[in-house]
Amino acid sequence: MKRIDLNCDLGESFGAWRMGEDAALLELVSSANIACGFHAGDPVIMQQTVGLAVARGVAIGAHVSLPDLQGFGRREMRVSADEVYAMTLYQLGALSAFCRVAGTRLAHVKPHGALYNMAARERILAEAIARAVQAFEPRLTLFGLAGSALIEAGKALGLPVAAEAFADRRYLADGSLQPRSEAGAVIADPAAAVTQALGIVRDGTVITAHGEPLTLQADTLCLHGDGAQAVQLARQLRAALEDAGVRIALPGAA
Amino acid sequence: MKRIDLNCDLGESFGAWRMGEDAALLELVSSANIACGFHAGDPVIMQQTVGLAVARGVAIGAHVSLPDLQGFGRREMRVSADEVYAMTLYQLGALSAFCRVAGTRLAHVKPHGALYNMAARERILAEAIARAVQAFEPRLTLFGLAGSALIEAGKALGLPVAAEAFADRRYLADGSLQPRSEAGAVIADPAAAVTQALGIVRDGTVITAHGEPLTLQADTLCLHGDGAQAVQLARQLRAALEDAGVRIALPGAA
């Protein structure tokens, strides 16, 4: 029987500003990536979000980011490997404090935004993240783009890893995502996104932006949660996966 | 045999800015209060400072603060008890991650600056800090001004507490510190500061700003580390205490 983890980004409000359909998404996913205060989230919001995830039985991961609230962690910054190592530890520790007092534990780590993209390409930054995770808690699962430098770095250190795939992003022949700046990079049609997700989960195959089939082994699918439409797509995706006999389960679950 | 803990604030650099005589102070103290990124410190500096403290065998505490880098955590802010609870947890977690990967553990918690003063006066904020410490790790020692609401709140929750005293600050009749804005609030003469410290540690007595003796039970003395003169005073203080047969030891040590 096929199975897949479903993850989404949560706790991306900040101070007086609200963002995301956290309550709706927690009904749909098995893993929640919670912002740690560097691109979004603040201590009060982190505490609340951990509480919501615990109440829904959703596994909690640290969504570690570059320090850039104004840019929502989406602007690449030329940080050093030492800085990435230390900022990863800082955020892991901060979020794990809220898990601890809520009676649960961190399950995974996923870099956010620009750090995710940088760690997919640059081995030295990928290794900095993987080393921080290993030093902090080597049983944490490292989430990264399928086929990326981050997944390689995690494997090299013996960490459990989860290769991530996207239902609504186009892939290039080398397994990287088509840049958002290019037309067609985001799959707007829900039916097409569902088809892509089923192809990945059932057959381990995705059709690239140039129409070629590409082998893609994924352990977790990313659901987006910004806006009612995104939640609607997330619901369709989950339903389609379940209809196809796919079991929704954490990466590494028996 | 009398004994006393000596503590100081460390890791108060930030980014490209340097502050404090960390290396010199680590030779003199038994407890280090390390900044957690809210009033000073950043992930790289926290990692380095924890490493230095471990190398010198100095116990590490979280120097938790209001979120105010520009004001160095010295400006009181009307934060709620819920905010204080969450920001305390966040900082405890962040610093403890660096302790964990350095093979050590947090030993204590001390609020910084304005938060220290607010928690000395306001029971509801003191309780928020004490509850956060208890929820995170109830064996941590809570440092607070001797006779303050923070010490009371810690005791009420069964936390180990350490009553803090100052060699170079004048006391008022109620045990509070004379505000820095008043003339004479800071004892500039090193000999007078040493005398005050000896009086506190040996006799449990301090002479207030108005010349009256005040009973003051202290478990830890705060050494300041800003500037060469402060380090010089710290050295004199430690030497005078040792000459008087006082043992320098962690609060609660046998």
Next chain:
Amino acid sequence: MKRIDLNCDLGESFGAWRMGEDAALLELVSSANIACGFHAGDPVIMQQTVGLAVARGVAIGAHVSLPDLQGFGRREMRVSADEVYAMTLYQLGALSAFCRVAGTRLAHVKPHGALYNMAARERILAEAIARAVQAFEPRLTLFGLAGSALIEAGKALGLPVAAEAFADRRYLADGSLQPRSEAGAVIADPAAAVTQALGIVRDGTVITAHGEPLTLQADTLCLHGDGAQAVQLARQLRAALEDAGVRIALPGAA
């Protein structure tokens, strides 16, 4: 013929986070208080908001704040008069740059949130703001709570001032606002808010929380813009004022 200025807070988004019904409010007000990056707003949002206000012919004011994005400028901070003077200048300058390149000029200044409340009570902080405005551009109108220390400080320096009143907040006998923490402090019933506004503008009178009439001279009314309901109340207020023959015009207009 009676007249009144209508003002609202604008440009309170930040980075990826959206807040406020800016487009709808710009149809209803004569004066816009634009966030300057300290409690909300960032350079891109400030530029866009100034552009929107210019397009609608709405006068622009600097909504100067304490430096507290996480707290949205609503947490009082013990800043010094020197700090308030300098932070007011900084924000006046930053916003006026966007006005300049958009071919317009600042018209007024209104402190935001906690700074507004502190400047209403504390003459020394009120004077710091008034001195900054006078030094920067003495023809700017200073907005403050009717009867407050800020209005007094502005008058004392010869600045044009605009006494502000609220349709949906209860007043106490001394002209201050009933604290939001007390029941009934916010007038939830739109009809009651409209009635209070008409009483203030036409008769110069408001009924206090304790049922007594209070004389209240106002030059500008504050409209809130958070949420569809607030915009609906703003529309009703403006319509009721116009129906009552009140002219909507800038403070000081002929």
Next chain:
Amino acid sequence: MKRIDLNCDLGESFGAWRMGEDAALLELVSSANIACGFHAGDPVIMQQTVGLAVARGVAIGAHVSLPDLQGFGRREMRVSADEVYAMTLYQLGALSAFCRVAGTRLAHVKPHGALYNMAARERILAEAIARAVQAFEPRLTLFGLAGSALIEAGKALGLPVAAEAFADRRYLADGSLQPRSEAGAVIADPAAAVTQALGIVRDGTVITAHGEPLTLQADTLCLHGDGAQAVQLARQLRAALEDAGVRIALPGAA
């Protein structure tokens, strides 16, 4: 008679942290680049630094930066041209407010750190800065690396520009600076730095890292001010230039 402007970075303290030998440098330079709060500086420090520069008769420029206090503006960030345009305006406005109340005016603009390097290479970002300067005040002189895209962008818009050169950095054959990460990139020997400065100012020539002569037309030389040694070099440089009959004067001075 040859002449050259001497510029340095000032006002790079932040909150409780001190940096730079501002007083010493103001004796030596004709132009001061003052931090605007994005990489260093805060409103109080900006006010003080403008006051010092005015008292010494030194021309004031805005040292505009990426928003990165923790990284001191030295980490490249993938900001858009729209973001660069808006952040330049914001900082120009903020600093000019302090000039205005001090009875002076901004004279120039120089990007700081990573933004300086990005604007030297990337025409689209260079143009964003130049357009912001032009829109704000077209008589401001734009400082940039000699031969860089920023100088080209400024010229294309008709702005006065000042080509900057460095006494203590090695050049590559294309006129760019040898990256600091490479050995020998910084000229540590004061005599060699003085020689390079004289070659640039008198002969318009510099010897590259590979030993070839390179034509280099410079309007301003950058003096560094971090540490006593840097100030010593700055003193030697100024003395050597004056001994060689070079007049220290603002760019564009008659």
